[in-house]
Amino acid sequence: MTGLMDPRAASGHTPWMRPDAPEAAAPTRRRRTWLVLTVWFVTSAVSAMALLALQPVIGLSMEILSLVMLAPGIGAAITWLTVRKDLPTAIPAVSGGRFTVAMGLSIGTVVVYFGSIYVFRGVLPEVPAEVAGMSVLVMILAQAVGALTEEIGFRGVLFDAIGVRVPRAVTAILVGLLFGFWHVQYFALPVGQHAMFIIGTVALTITMAYVMVGSFWQRMAVCTVIHLGANLALAFTGGESTSMVVFGMAVAIGCLMVTPVAVLIGRRDRRS
Numbered sequence: 001m002t003g004l005m006d007p008r009a010a011s012g013h014t015p016w017m018r019p020d021a022p023e024a025a026a027p028t029r030r031r032r033t034w035l036v037l038t039v040w041f042v043t044s045a046v047s048a049m050a051l052l053a054l055q056p057v058i059g060l061s062m063e064i065l066s067l068v069m070l071a072p073g074i075g076a077a078i079t080w081l082t083v084r085k086d087l088p089t090a091i092p093a094v095s096g097g098r099f100t101v102a103m104g105l106s107i108g109t110v111v112v113y114f115g116s117i118y119v120f121r122g123v124l125p126e127v128p129a130e131v132a133g134m135s136v137l138v139m140i141l142a143q144a145v146g147a148l149t150e151e152i153g154f155r156g157v158l159f160d161a162i163g164v165r166v167p168r169a170v171t172a173i174l175v176g177l178l179f180g181f182w183h184v185q186y187f188a189l190p191v192g193q194h195a196m197f198i199i200g201t202v203a204l205t206i207t208m209a210y211v212m213v214g215s216f217w218q219r220m221a222v223c224t225v226i227h228l229g230a231n232l233a234l235a236f237t238g239g240e241s242t243s244m245v246v247f248g249m250a251v252a253i254g255c256l257m258v259t260p261v262a263v264l265i266g267r268r269d270r271r272s
Helices: 033-058 067-086 096-121 136-163 168-182 184-188 191-211 216-236 244-271
Strands: none
Touching: 033 067, 033 136, 067 136, 096 191, 096 216, 096 244, 136 168, 136 191, 136 216, 168 184, 168 191, 184 191, 191 216, 191 244, 216 244
């Protein structure tokens, strides 16, 4: 999946792409973005329903991993297997130094999440030894897998497919909204809290859009760190007692603090 799912360069739409790169050339065939989106949405939705039914059968605690997190990745795999010719073309990996900078920004974003929730709630992060009868390390690993599979679907296939049609900022907003609405369990929240959750998912995606660089898997690594960090910040700094208003504000602050830095670094790279 690493190559064929990467975004091709569309003039004005993918500013992280070098304009002289081979992928910047005009495509030899029109890619059916609508087909990619349709296949991904349908297969992800069907997978989600199946995984929701499977969760109580296998007895896995939602605190360890909500199996529905795997659905976007399953949808991405099916999309790659069935309509791979319509997926955006690969872009090259960045150097180890540039990737390290991106990973540093992603870790810095997570620090902001933890710090912001702490400031708002006045509760220090607390990492338990066990979660739902399992080692906390098992929970963190499971959450990392879940975050990665969601990223492959949303900030991978979906972001890439939309990103060849519209500018990056617009793509980030659209994918952020879709990611927020994907979490249907939050529709049960009061309107204000649900709105703040959606704002948070948009801010999360904007941050990722400007921090991630390089090949498909390099970008997925960066996005997974940010995504996992957001989940753990919520789980270890109040958990269910932390309102979505606080969570959304923390993610928005991370976006406001980190995104401008990422933009400046990107401009520096393009000038060099």
